[in-house]
Amino acid sequence: MPINFSSGVKPIFCPGCGDFGVYAALTKAFQDLGLDKDMLLVVTGIGCSSSIVQALGCYGIHSLHGRLLPVATGARLANHDLTVVGVGGDGDGYGIGSAHFLHTARRNIDIAYVVMNNQTYGLTTGQTSPTGQKGYKTKSTPFGNIENPINPLAIAISAGATYVARGFSGDPVHLAGLIKDGIAHKGFALIDVFSPCVTFNHMNTYDWFRERVYKMDGHDVADKGAALKKAFEEEETGYAKLPLGLFYRAEKPTYEEQDITLRSGALIGQPMPTKEQVLAMLQENV
Amino acid sequence: MTSVSVRIAAANGDGVESTGAILGRVAANLGLEVVGDRGYQSVIRGGHVWSQVRIGDEKLHDFGDSADILVALNQEAIAHQGSHLSKGAAVIYDPSKTNADQLNGRGYRLIGMPLMDMALAAGGDPKMRNMAALGAVAKILGMPMESFEGVIKRMFSRKGNDIVANNTRAVTEGYGYSGIEKLYDLKYDGKQRYLLEGNVSLAIGAYAAGCKYYAAYPMTPASGILHWFAAHADRGVMYKQTEDEIAAINSAIGAASAGVRAMCGTSGGGFSLMVEALGMAGMIEAPIVVVESQRTGPSTGLPTKTEQGDLLFVMHASQGEFPRIVVAPRGVEECFGIAAEAFNLAERYQCPVIILMDLFLSEHFESVSGIDPGTIKIDRGKMVARASQEGRFKRYLLTDDGVSPRSLPGSKGLAFIASSDEHNEYGDIVSDVLAGIDEHVEMRKRMHEKRMRKIETMLKNETLFVPSIEGESSEHFIVTFGSTTAAARGAVERLRRMGKSFGLISFSYLMPMDSAKTKMALSGKHLIDVECNFTGQLAKVIAMNTGVMIEDKVLKYDGEAITSGEIVDRVLKVLER
Numbered sequence: 001m002p003i004n005f006s007s008g009v010k011p012i013f014c015p016g017c018g019d020f021g022v023y024a025a026l027t028k029a030f031q032d033l034g035l036d037k038d039m040l041l042v043v044t045g046i047g048c049s050s051s052i053v054q055a056l057g058c059y060g061i062h063s064l065h066g067r068l069l070p071v072a073t074g075a076r077l078a079n080h081d082l083t084v085v086g087v088g089g090d091g092d093g094y095g096i097g098s099a100h101f102l103h104t105a106r107r108n109i110d111i112a113y114v115v116m117n118n119q120t121y122g123l124t125t126g127q128t129s130p131t132g133q134k135g136y137k138t139k140s141t142p143f144g145n146i147e148n149p150i151n152p153l154a155i156a157i158s159a160g161a162t163y164v165a166r167g168f169s170g171d172p173v174h175l176a177g178l179i180k181d182g183i184a185h186k187g188f189a190l191i192d193v194f195s196p197c198v199t200f201n202h203m204n205t206y207d208w209f210r211e212r213v214y215k216m217d218g219h220d221v222a223d224k225g226a227a228l229k230k231a232f233e234e235e236e237t238g239y240a241k242l243p244l245g246l247f248y249r250a251e252k253p254t255y256e257e258q259d260i261t262l263r264s265g266a267l268i269g270q271p272m273p274t275k276e277q278v279l280a281m282l283q284e285n286v
Numbered sequence: 287m288t289s290v291s292v293r294i295a296a297a298n299g300d301g302v303e304s305t306g307a308i309l310g311r312v313a314a315n316l317g318l319e320v321v322g323d324r325g326y327q328s329v330i331r332g333g334h335v336w337s338q339v340r341i342g343d344e345k346l347h348d349f350g351d352s353a354d355i356l357v358a359l360n361q362e363a364i365a366h367q368g369s370h371l372s373k374g375a376a377v378i379y380d381p382s383k384t385n386a387d388q389l390n391g392r393g394y395r396l397i398g399m400p401l402m403d404m405a406l407a408a409g410g411d412p413k414m415r416n417m418a419a420l421g422a423v424a425k426i427l428g429m430p431m432e433s434f435e436g437v438i439k440r441m442f443s444r445k446g447n448d449i450v451a452n453n454t455r456a457v458t459e460g461y462g463y464s465g466i467e468k469l470y471d472l473k474y475d476g477k478q479r480y481l482l483e484g485n486v487s488l489a490i491g492a493y494a495a496g497c498k499y500y501a502a503y504p505m506t507p508a509s510g511i512l513h514w515f516a517a518h519a520d521r522g523v524m525y526k527q528t529e530d531e532i533a534a535i536n537s538a539i540g541a542a543s544a545g546v547r548a549m550c551g552t553s554g555g556g557f558s559l560m561v562e563a564l565g566m567a568g569m570i571e572a573p574i575v576v577v578e579s580q581r582t583g584p585s586t587g588l589p590t591k592t593e594q595g596d597l598l599f600v601m602h603a604s605q606g607e608f609p610r611i612v613v614a615p616r617g618v619e620e621c622f623g624i625a626a627e628a629f630n631l632a633e634r635y636q637c638p639v640i641i642l643m644d645l646f647l648s649e650h651f652e653s654v655s656g657i658d659p660g661t662i663k664i665d666r667g668k669m670v671a672r673a674s675q676e677g678r679f680k681r682y683l684l685t686d687d688g689v690s691p692r693s694l695p696g697s698k699g700l701a702f703i704a705s706s707d708e709h710n711e712y713g714d715i716v717s718d719v720l721a722g723i724d725e726h727v728e729m730r731k732r733m734h735e736k737r738m739r740k741i742e743t744m745l746k747n748e749t750l751f752v753p754s755i756e757g758e759s760s761e762h763f764i765v766t767f768g769s770t771t772a773a774a775r776g777a778v779e780r781l782r783r784m785g786k787s788f789g790l791i792s793f794s795y796l797m798p799m800d801s802a803k804t805k806m807a808l809s810g811k812h813l814i815d816v817e818c819n820f821t822g823q824l825a826k827v828i829a830m831n832t833g834v835m836i837e838d839k840v841l842k843y844d845g846e847a848i849t850s851g852e853i854v855d856r857v858l859k860v861l862e863r
């Protein structure tokens with residue numbers, strides 16, 4: 001019987017919110033991987049999307065807006081026998097938490113990071129976000145957004161993420177596969193998900209996405225140049241074509257594999273120092 | 287008691303720091319007491335730097351008001367250091383490089399030595415002038431030449447045998463110089479002492495307590511801690527250099543939540559960035575230790591100078607209310623024990639513990655003989671490893687003492703969500719859609735009360751949250767905290783020798799404060815507040831907690847560490863008023 005990953009608490013999303021699809025895909029990925037609930041830690045930030053952790057029955061930290069990656073990093077370095085998954089919104093990860101996004105990717109820490117990208121700040125009732133498109137009218141951009149949206153996939157590839165994918169919450173089965181492979185992947189995995197905010201984003205709606213998304217076929221995921229080209233396709237086509245699937249994957253040593261302290265096993269399992277070891281540390285200062 | 291202050295002054299990059307450290311280590315090895323400090327600027331080379339090492343045959347309280355021996359390695363040293371000399375001080379310099387005329391006729395003993403020639407003779411590196419001068423100092427202090435050999439070997443062995451041999455030779459050259467003689471009679475017992483900086487003492491204390499994770503973004507004067515952890519990464523402690531201080535504290539919270547004893551450290555600027563996460567540690571009840579080593583503020587301030595200006599800041603940083611412990615070690619030795627105990631307190635009360643250091647405490651060194659790792663006990667607080675009942679685990683159980691047993695990820699059947707939003711006993715949030723509904727309004731109230739109850743429990747169960755009193759029946763008392771305590775103690779001793787009735791009241795633990803006991807300790811006494819900031823923050827904290835107002839204050843905020851001599855002078859002025 002598949003493990004039930006629900007805590008019994010229901011997700012608090014608005015009816016029709018794309019994040020329901022992500023919830024379904026996430027729990028399916030956990031089930032398909034046969035994860036142990038007690039060895040799984042999901043860390044989220046703050047936003048509608050981040051509240052997803054409340055509905056999960058594993059260990060979780062519902063942390064601060066933008067800070068889920070450092071929290072997840074600390075937990076993972078403390079106990080790398082845990083499966084650590086980060087989940088949040090686009091404002092959370094690409095706005096306030098953007099520095100952590102870059103640096104966690106560059107370290108290639110073995111964390112899978114799922115971002116519900118709705119081009120919007122949902123929880124704060126609908127302002128534009130770092131992925132908000134030009135011309136996007138919101139409460140914070142009543143005359144239309146004049147900033148360029150960032151390209152999280154290109155950023156992740158450039159920064160050193162070793163698994164970079166994009167899914168669509170309108171296709172939770174496909175998405176579950178991407179998340180599953182991302183968790184199984186050794187190293188930092190970004191799974192960006194188009195997840196429409198039906199309440200506040202009247203520009204990037206389900207229909208808008210459905211007209212534009214397509215699943216990549218025959219793309220060489222080992223070719224970094226090709227991956228970047230694919231990542232820029234949305235911009236180059238004026239957002240007429242939005243490729244879905246795995247953009248890039250590389251086998252590279254993870255941070256945990258290279259860290260000298262972790263050669264003796266997970267930090268949490270390493271013994272407390274003996275009196276003699278402490279004395280030896282003091283003795284260095286004579 | 288005999289004590290001598292030796293000041294070495296030169297340009298940055300001239301080896302001033304290592305000269306001071308070698309002298310200090312040799313003295314500590316012989317069983318002498320040592321206090322040393324250095325003055326430097328935020329530049330890598332150039333700039334005027336000095337190191338002052340005070341050596342004595344009884345416990346010392348500070349590094350000395352002025353130098354009894356000055357080693358002046360360049361012209362600026364003569365120009366800048368002339369005003370820091372004791373009466374009759376000896377000045378060692380090289381007449382072929384430096385002109386000491388301006389010190390003539392002022393009663394100093396001017397010792398012009400061919401330091402450069404000696405350095406060249408010893409192996410050719412002119413930088414070894416400092417070593418030749420060190421040899422002369424050793425002779426003047428009556429230290430045996432052999433005592434230098436082991437220390438030089440330990441400190442320079444990584445640079446190769448030649449460097450060790452040349453430096454030893456340079457010291458020998460200086461030691462054998464004919465124009466000097468033994469001037470001091472220091473008595474030593476040969477009982478070796480450690481020579482520790484506050485940061486190193488703190489780092490080893492944390493290590494002894496089983497701290498395995500230290501996260502930081504480099505910032506003076508806390509960097510000594512990261513350097514220690516990084517250097518010992520192959521021995522069971524991890525240093526994680528993060529992209530900023532926000533990541534440092536958040537990762538420490540993640541590590542602590544996963545069950546590892548974790549610490550982060552910074553100075554005031556970095557602590558400003560940590561403030562939001564400090565509140566999260568309070569809310570999710572994560573046991574973390576945060577080191578804040580103060581420097582002269584506000585803003586970037588004087589990055590290489592000291593101050594005690596962040597006391598009120600660390601006590602009140604972050605929105606809302608939550609229990610926290612704030613402790614300011616009173617000396618290098620105390621850094622060890624306080625760091626070790628900080629992890630017990632953090633885990634026993636599941637709250638952040640802030641260790642408030644300052645540049646002076648972090649970076650000056652002292653001989654230390656009282657550290658006993660055998661006394662360290664590890665208490666990880668209330669934990670559950672196995673589920674005792676069916677159903678979901680109540681991580682935030684409403685308990686009488688406010689402390690709820692915690693589980694760690696990996697424990698079977700004890701999963702929960704640690705939420706920075708207000709939550710119920712399971713950790714489920716009662717904020718977004720549930721806020722304002724009667725039952726959840728009640729839960730918020732009870733959960734907040736549960737967390738805050740931990741303060742009462744700390745005050746009931748611990749004896750730490752009161753000041754120490756020395757000289758109970760005195761007429762006047764100096765009241766101080768943290769690193770200023772040692773200099774204040776020295777001042778009290780001097781004032782007593784002058785026939786004044788003086789005692790000392792010093793605080794290390796500052797938050798929470800046992801108001802009733804503290805009030806009792808302070809009442810009915812003439813108090814003089816001594817601290818290194820402009821506004822008298824300790825006096826404010828005392829007034830807030832006890833109602834006791836301290837009118838007389840000695841405050842210092844020029845960036846330099848306070849000495850006993852300065853406190854005595856200024857306290858005497860207060861008494862004249």
Ligand SMILES: Cc1ncc(C[n+]2csc(CCOP(=O)(O)OP(=O)(O)O)c2C)c(N)n1
Nearest residue numbers: 047048049065089090091092120121122123
């Ligand atoms: C430091 C801080 N600043 C601002 C906020 C307010 N805030 C909460 S969620 C959010 C944005 C949410 O957008 P996103 O991360 O994209 O998630 P969504 O709600 O759209 O799923 C903001 C600005 C906060 N909680 N903390």
Ligand code: SF4
Nearest residue numbers: 014017048122197198
């Ligand atoms: S506001 Fe938007 S993102 Fe938030 S739950 Fe509703 S639909 Fe989803």
